[in-house]
Amino acid sequence: TRVLVLNGPNLGRLGSREPDVYGDTSYAGLVERCGKVGASLDLEVEVRQTDDEAELVHWLHTAADDATPVVLNPAAFTHYSYALRDACAQLRAPLIEVHISNPAAREEFRHTSVVAGVATGTIAGFGLASYDLALRAVATLVA
Numbered sequence: 001t002r003v004l005v006l007n008g009p010n011l012g013r014l015g016s017r018e019p020d021v022y023g024d025t026s027y028a029g030l031v032e033r034c035g036k037v038g039a040s041l042d043l044e045v046e047v048r049q050t051d052d053e054a055e056l057v058h059w060l061h062t063a064a065d066d067a068t069p070v071v072l073n074p075a076a077f078t079h080y081s082y083a084l085r086d087a088c089a090q091l092r093a094p095l096i097e098v099h100i101s102n103p104a105a106r107e108e109f110r111h112t113s114v115v116a117g118v119a120t121g122t123i124a125g126f127g128l129a130s131y132d133l134a135l136r137a138v139a140t141l142v143a
């Protein structure tokens, strides 16, 4: 099964970005990790990142058309992008929302996710292992 792992703004800077919050593994390291975990689950994983809301919405449209399962870290868009939520609502295969940190334990503005209500489920707070768990969720759901 093919799975898209989509990452929103600033996640391309993993490793150098606030390492106390997001860890010191680079974005390239995340891509490698998702590939390996995916392979172990018999998933064909494609990992992408963009800082551009329009590009992320476009990728979701494609996933909706193809009925591709999606693991999505919407990053800051989580908290305010109704355009992203509306794109997510069109998906026909499982959508797993992931966060590296636990937004519920952080600033007030991070406590709201406009995506959560249209996701199959959410995994947050386990560092990069959140992605491992999300891929496992996809594997379980599509089995």
Ligand code: DQA
Binding pocket: 009, 010, 011, 073, 074, 075, 076, 077, 078, 098, 099, 100, 101, 102, 103, 110
């Ligand atoms: C994040 C949490 C968001 O609040 C933040 O804006 C991010 C990353 C996470 O993975 O913990 O960019 O989605």
